[in-house]
Structure formats: structure tokens, C-alpha cells
Amino acid sequence: MCPGKEALIAFVFGELSSDDILSHIKECQKCQGLVSEYKMLWNALSSLQNISVDKKIATDTFLEKKNKKNYYKSYVSILLIYFVIFLPIFGYFYIVESKKVSPSRSLTDASTINYTLRKIAQSQYKGKWLFEDINSVCSAYKVTFSDGYIQGLLSYVNEIPQQNIEEKAFQTTNLYELAIIGYYISQELKIKKIIGEKISDKALELLKNILVYFSISQNSDGGFGIHPRDSKSIPQVAFWVGLFLRNYIFLHGQIPYNIYRNMKKYLLKENSVISEFIKVVVFNKEAKGYLQRRALHSIEEMLATKYLESKKDEIVGMVIFL
Amino acid sequence: MFVINEKKLDDKELFQLLKRNDEKTKTLVVDMYYEKLYRYFILQGFKAAEAEELTQETFYRFFYKIKAGGAIINFASYLFKVAKNLVVDNVRFRKKNETLRKRFICATQNSTPKKDCDKAIGNSILIELLNVLNPQERDSVIFHIVLGYTFEEMQALLGISLAKVKRIFYRAIEKLRILYFKHSV
Numbered sequence: 001m002c003p004g005k006e007a008l009i010a011f012v013f014g015e016l017s018s019d020d021i022l023s024h025i026k027e028c029q030k031c032q033g034l035v036s037e038y039k040m041l042w043n044a045l046s047s048l049q050n051i052s053v054d055k056k057i058a059t060d061t062f063l064e065k066k067n068k069k070n071y072y073k074s075y076v077s078i079l080l081i082y083f084v085i086f087l088p089i090f091g092y093f094y095i096v097e098s099k100k101v102s103p104s105r106s107l108t109d110a111s112t113i114n115y116t117l118r119k120i121a122q123s124q125y126k127g128k129w130l131f132e133d134i135n136s137v138c139s140a141y142k143v144t145f146s147d148g149y150i151q152g153l154l155s156y157v158n159e160i161p162q163q164n165i166e167e168k169a170f171q172t173t174n175l176y177e178l179a180i181i182g183y184y185i186s187q188e189l190k191i192k193k194i195i196g197e198k199i200s201d202k203a204l205e206l207l208k209n210i211l212v213y214f215s216i217s218q219n220s221d222g223g224f225g226i227h228p229r230d231s232k233s234i235p236q237v238a239f240w241v242g243l244f245l246r247n248y249i250f251l252h253g254q255i256p257y258n259i260y261r262n263m264k265k266y267l268l269k270e271n272s273v274i275s276e277f278i279k280v281v282v283f284n285k286e287a288k289g290y291l292q293r294r295a296l297h298s299i300e301e302m303l304a305t306k307y308l309e310s311k312k313d314e315i316v317g318m319v320i321f322l
Numbered sequence: 323m324f325v326i327n328e329k330k331l332d333d334k335e336l337f338q339l340l341k342r343n344d345e346k347t348k349t350l351v352v353d354m355y356y357e358k359l360y361r362y363f364i365l366q367g368f369k370a371a372e373a374e375e376l377t378q379e380t381f382y383r384f385f386y387k388i389k390a391g392g393a394i395i396n397f398a399s400y401l402f403k404v405a406k407n408l409v410v411d412n413v414r415f416r417k418k419n420e421t422l423r424k425r426f427i428c429a430t431q432n433s434t435p436k437k438d439c440d441k442a443i444g445n446s447i448l449i450e451l452l453n454v455l456n457p458q459e460r461d462s463v464i465f466h467i468v469l470g471y472t473f474e475e476m477q478a479l480l481g482i483s484l485a486k487v488k489r490i491f492y493r494a495i496e497k498l499r500i501l502y503f504k505h506s507v
Contacts, residue, residue, distance in 0.1 A: 006492040013495070015473075015488075034499075041499050044448055045467045051364050053357045 002031055012038040182210040186247030193251060207248055333397050340388050352381060355401055358469050362402070365464050366409050367453050376412065380404045398471075399478045406461070451501045458482075459494035466491055 003011075003021050010016035011025075012035055025031045186207055189199050331339075339347040359380055363373035383404050387394060394400045452460050458480065465471045465479055476487045 005496055006489075009492050009495050010488075037499050037503060038495070041495065041502055042467070044502065045463065045498075048361070048365060048448060048468045049470075051361050053360050 002028060005034070008034055009038055011035070012042060182207065182244040183247065185210075186244055186251060190247045190250055199251070204251065207251065210244070211248060333395065336397070337388070337394055340385075343389075348385065351384075351397065355398070356381075359401060359405055361468055362405055362464055363409070365449060365452055365468060366413075366460070367449060368409075368412070372412070376405070376408050379408060396478050398475070399481075402461075402465075402479050406457070409457075447502070451498055454501060455494055455497060458490055459497065462487060462491040463494050463498065 003024065007016060007018075007021060008025075008031060011018065011021050025035055185203070189203055189207070192199050336347055336351065340351070356377060359377045360373050363376045364370070368376065380401055384394070384397075384401055387400075452463065455463070461480060462476065465476050466473070471479060473484055473487050473491070477484050480487060480490075482490075
């Protein structure tokens, strides 16, 4: 009489060793067939052990040593003070002052930006590559901002080695501005690293703080990087955050996982083409846990296809984001 | 069983070290379970990038739990429990985004070697067949054959009795045999 299938499986998979079963299998053709099938299946399943693992994670990026809860607490208290005390006062002044807007505060056209950027490139970095870089993306994405505004940013950049830069950077609550400041600071540090100058720990820490600030900031709708008083759209913020992140990765090697996780969480809430794009391409397909250069290649690849041609403008922001 | 400075430590002792935020122990735990979790996700039908993402998410939740003061008695059991929950969540999410996914695949015709690798793993008959099994049966096969856990260890991982573990495993193997040879023919 044949043993049950369970006994045969246990026999083949090494869970059971019995002389009776062995001698029976030798005589019974039906059992021989089953055993050979189980053996083949066993070999096939064992081959799954050889799935290659491309391990690229660093343990210390799972949890930042910085206590994130304190950040939340401090920002919540700031928000409460803001809404209860300052908002009515600011609101009053905003309404009064908005009636007296001077022409110099308005955004300028592309030619002025180019001129300003050229000046930045020549005075700060003694080369044209920065200008070319920014100019090309600016014109592609039609980003405009005022002359005085850029000069203000430059003053931040000039003060990098000096003290109080951290306070200055955080004086602004507008993430759009902070992203630009972050970019300029990181750009400065990047150049220093390229030419082999020593970068201060304080400056690196500052960049990290800015990054943390991005990851925990959200507006009432849960959107990423948009301050309520900021009229800039997500792609515009993402544009500068992207440039900043690119430099950050260059300087630090990678983005800490918990920060990346928070950014992702907020980005996923956005109901726009861009966020769909992030969801499908960056976070699910190619992100590999970190915003790596590899993702950029895949998007570039997609840009070349006809399917995405109509959405090119929206995607340019994302390309820079990476 | 982990070995630190030639001392054998069990999960309880390691947990105390992790509570003190010991970096060396953290690395050790990641080294020990990273590959197992990664393979687990791959065999659930996820692509390589997704599997890596989910593996990191699992570790993140694990370390976060310890940091928040939670107690973990059995590391493997907790990690795979988190992994199982992530699989359920992501399968739901994946279904929602299936259309976008298809459009993406259409848009990236020129595949790189890594994508080819993904495709090969994704299309592997065995992984497809594993996904035909119910979650418990699939887990029993993955844990026992691929990840090398014994039936006794699987009791804790699956949260069921030894007899039930064996019964589920045998049932899964029989189902796989029928499907595998039917598929091959």
C-alpha cells in the first residue's frame, strides 16, 4: 500500500527517513513518478535561494540621531503662536501694505534674470558653467524672480563661513526661498569640495537642517514645500529643492532614509501629474530607497518617448528634482 | 544567534543593546536579516527596486519601534510580521496604480540590464506560481525552502502550531507540484 503524499513530501524534503518508504518507492512506479516530480520541484525552489541581493544601505541612515519629535513640537508651538497672536497683526499690515506695492518688488523678465545670473556666475564662481547650468533650466522652465531677490540670496552665500548663517537661513519661513538659499549654499560647498578646500562641519550641519525642514514642512492640505503665503506651485519649489538635493547627495553621499520617507509621504498626497509621476517612476520603480542618479536616467529616457512629450514641461521640474 | 566579540547573544540581550542605540548591533541585525527580507519581498512578486524599498521600510519600522520604547521578543517574527503587513498594503496600492504602471512600462521600451534582470525574476514561473498559493502557504514555502527556517522556527513566524505548519507546507508543495508540471507541459 502506497504511503500518503505528505509522507512522500516529507521523505523527499528530508523531514522523514524510513526504510519502508524507500523500499516501497523502489517497487511502486506511481510513487517513483511522484518522488521525481517532488525532487524537481525541490531543486527549482532551491534555486530561488540564489536571487542576488544588491545591498546598498547604510544602517545609520535608518534613524537620525537628531530628535525629530522636538522639531515637530517646536514647529507646532511656532504655528500656534503665529495663528493666535501674529496672524491678525500680519494680516492687517499685509492688507494695508499690499495697497502700496512698489514696482521694484514685482518679478522681472527673463533678460534681467540672465543678466543677474551672469553676474553671479562671473563674480562668485569665476566661470560660466553655473550660469549655463541655471540659465538653461531657467529658460526651459520659465522661472522668474526679482533682481533684488537674487542679490539678497547672494548676501547669504557670501556669509557662509561667518557665524549666524543658520539663523539667517531660518529667518525665512518661505520654503521656496529656503530651497534657493539651500541650493546656493550647497553649490558653494560643492565647489569647495571639487577644488579640495576644507568644508566646515557647521555648514554641512546647516544643510542637513534645511533638509529636515523640508521633510517636516507641509501646508494645510498636506502639500510638500508650499507655504500658505507662498504663491509658488509645486514644480517651482521642486525645481529648487531638486537642485539643492542634487548637491546634498553630492556632499553627503545620500539622503537619510527617514527624511526621504517623510518627503515621500507628503509628495504622495499631492494630486497632480507630477506626484503621479513621482509615485510611479521615482518611488516605486527606480528610487531604490534614495534619490539616486539612476532615477534621473530613467526619466531622461522617458522624456525621449512620445508618450511623455505632452507633459514635458511638468517633467522638467522633476528632472531637476533629481 | 548573534555573535558579538566572540559572545553568543540571543534576541533579548541584543534588544538591550539596540535600546542603547548601539550602532554595531544595528549593523549586525541588518546584515543578518537584510537578504532574507529582500528575498521574501522578491518572492511576493515585487521588483528589485520595490523590494529594496520595502526592506528598508521594514527595518525603519523595526528600529523606530525600539526607539519608541516598544519591546520585541523575537526579531525574526517581528520583522516578518511587518514585512507581511507591508506586502498587503503595497499589493493594494499596486492595484490602484496598475494603469500608470502599464503606461510606464510602455514608455520605457529600451530596457537596461538591471531592468532585464527584474523582468527575468518577475516573469519567473516559480514566482508566478507562488503567487497563486494563499498567503500562508506561500510564506511557508518561502520560509522553509528559500530562507531555510525549520518548522519549529516557523511556528513563531507564522503564529500557528507545529502540526498546522507542516500541514500547510505539505499542502502548498502538492499544489505547487500540480501547477508546476501543468505549467511545464
